[in-house]
Amino acid sequence: MDIAKYLEDMKNMVNIALDEYLRPKADIPKILIEAMRYSVLAGGKRLRPILCLASGQVLGGRIETILPVACAIELIHTYSLIHDDLPAIDNDDFRRGKLSNHKMFGEDMAIAAGDCLLTYAFELISSSYTDGKVRPELALRLVQEISTAAGITGMVAGQVVDIKSTSKELDKNVLQYIHTHKTGALITASVRTGAMVAGATAQELEALTNYAKNIGLAFQIVDDLLDVVGDKKKLGKTVGKDSEQKKMTYVSVYGARKADQIARQKIAAANNSLSQFKEPDLLIQIADFIVKRQS
Amino acid sequence: MDIAKYLEDMKNMVNIALDEYLRPKADIPKILIEAMRYSVLAGGKRLRPILCLASGQVLGGRIETILPVACAIELIHTYSLIHDDLPAIDNDDFRRGKLSNHKMFGEDMAIAAGDCLLTYAFELISSSYTDGKVRPELALRLVQEISTAAGITGMVAGQVVDIKSTSKELDKNVLQYIHTHKTGALITASVRTGAMVAGATAQELEALTNYAKNIGLAFQIVDDLLDVVGDKKKLGKTVGKDSEQKKMTYVSVYGARKADQIARQKIAAANNSLSQFKEPDLLIQIADFIVKRQS
Numbered sequence: 001m002d003i004a005k006y007l008e009d010m011k012n013m014v015n016i017a018l019d020e021y022l023r024p025k026a027d028i029p030k031i032l033i034e035a036m037r038y039s040v041l042a043g044g045k046r047l048r049p050i051l052c053l054a055s056g057q058v059l060g061g062r063i064e065t066i067l068p069v070a071c072a073i074e075l076i077h078t079y080s081l082i083h084d085d086l087p088a089i090d091n092d093d094f095r096r097g098k099l100s101n102h103k104m105f106g107e108d109m110a111i112a113a114g115d116c117l118l119t120y121a122f123e124l125i126s127s128s129y130t131d132g133k134v135r136p137e138l139a140l141r142l143v144q145e146i147s148t149a150a151g152i153t154g155m156v157a158g159q160v161v162d163i164k165s166t167s168k169e170l171d172k173n174v175l176q177y178i179h180t181h182k183t184g185a186l187i188t189a190s191v192r193t194g195a196m197v198a199g200a201t202a203q204e205l206e207a208l209t210n211y212a213k214n215i216g217l218a219f220q221i222v223d224d225l226l227d228v229v230g231d232k233k234k235l236g237k238t239v240g241k242d243s244e245q246k247k248m249t250y251v252s253v254y255g256a257r258k259a260d261q262i263a264r265q266k267i268a269a270a271n272n273s274l275s276q277f278k279e280p281d282l283l284i285q286i287a288d289f290i291v292k293r294q295s
Numbered sequence: 296m297d298i299a300k301y302l303e304d305m306k307n308m309v310n311i312a313l314d315e316y317l318r319p320k321a322d323i324p325k326i327l328i329e330a331m332r333y334s335v336l337a338g339g340k341r342l343r344p345i346l347c348l349a350s351g352q353v354l355g356g357r358i359e360t361i362l363p364v365a366c367a368i369e370l371i372h373t374y375s376l377i378h379d380d381l382p383a384i385d386n387d388d389f390r391r392g393k394l395s396n397h398k399m400f401g402e403d404m405a406i407a408a409g410d411c412l413l414t415y416a417f418e419l420i421s422s423s424y425t426d427g428k429v430r431p432e433l434a435l436r437l438v439q440e441i442s443t444a445a446g447i448t449g450m451v452a453g454q455v456v457d458i459k460s461t462s463k464e465l466d467k468n469v470l471q472y473i474h475t476h477k478t479g480a481l482i483t484a485s486v487r488t489g490a491m492v493a494g495a496t497a498q499e500l501e502a503l504t505n506y507a508k509n510i511g512l513a514f515q516i517v518d519d520l521l522d523v524v525g526d527k528k529k530l531g532k533t534v535g536k537d538s539e540q541k542k543m544t545y546v547s548v549y550g551a552r553k554a555d556q557i558a559r560q561k562i563a564a565a566n567n568s569l570s571q572f573k574e575p576d577l578l579i580q581i582a583d584f585i586v587k588r589q590s
Contacts, residue, residue, distance in 0.1 A: 088402030100405035107383035119446035144421035151414035
């Protein structure tokens, strides 16, 4: 299969759905929905929703049924970028090749838009699965899975440790904690929720969790590498920021060559965990794409 | 019944539950849970969870079953206060008689703590109702009710219009929009979710919604009045802030005397809507308490 075409098709489908879910309405303040749409529809690889959809598809799930939870995860990812970019946190002026949300709408709106995207993710899940296509128990488990991955033991935990460990001594355990939480948790939730909607068994879910944890770490290592050797134009964001802020990264801890090696090992481990599936090709190709990406 | 004692007892019960739900754990960054606990356990009237519990009790619901959703709503209320106090929004140094969250932990932590409280509210609901005491359909409806009340057509919508209308010309419709959304939506969700857990009929839910909308507005009017005539010590926050920031309030639009009159009318309307219930006394007394409160 042509993975580039698949990724492009899925990305377009996700973009159309996100645009639809974030339609301006009379009872939403215009400036608020504009600020939300600005960041959500600013582009991006849509890696998380695509992983969610692909994982479900490998198990024979229907795309239309997986799409709401896939998009909910992208809303949460976008909220985290908006809040991370704020002056009090990473103080980043650019994101996805455009001014960051607070540079465009002001800090007050960026905080509110982030809050609303996070809230709306749960509104989207809880209101999309009332037609019986997904059992309520399962829909509730999706809420649980995603809120756990995004919160105090997941994404924000990683973000907080990242903030607090800037400029401190390098520690491999802390680095691993940051990455498995800050980006890993939501990537794992993406793969797991897609599979859950498609009716994954406990054993299938375990294998996919293993796959997801490995690609999540590889994805972050490549991100660290791109911050050093990447092209600002392709990335659409500031490069060299990590070393300027003395952030702990896989590159600063292991060096670029070793970091690249670890990323490739993680991808191999991810793909190895898919042996029980009949047609895992889609997920294998996405994993390979992650380590080869330029942006 | 002794309403003061009831409110005190319920408040203590909610405080114990919140303390329990926010126990520090090995996998939560220490600074993050500390920042969350600081604001959640800083006191407060616990009006929203008490309304949730009382509404459920009037319909014969069990307190233990209502407690998780009641506490989830208080977590969302607290997150909104932390983010509202940020320098980019209301820039408030004090809250509930203590330094506001960002003055104590820094802006970065205050943003993260708020994000986590919001996320944890949904984690709490989705993980508390897996034991079968509440049907999954109902638990999912609780998520839907609360996310809708807190988000783009609810609380944050009100907050955004409030931010954007500061110092502008007085407009009664805008004022009503701000109040019904910024505080009203979550108060209404409190009353409704408690009743939903207790198995309210559609008719009962409609009556309680009417009650909630009226007390929500009365509560906000009293808040506006207390900002003018209140005692900083009793309130635990800065007074005179609204007029200093040229905020549109019921007092600035209608004057103190008329605003007080409107609040009393709303309480009367709230209590009138309870006629179908056998023992609505609890809710009536809470309504009366709202208009008489000094803090």
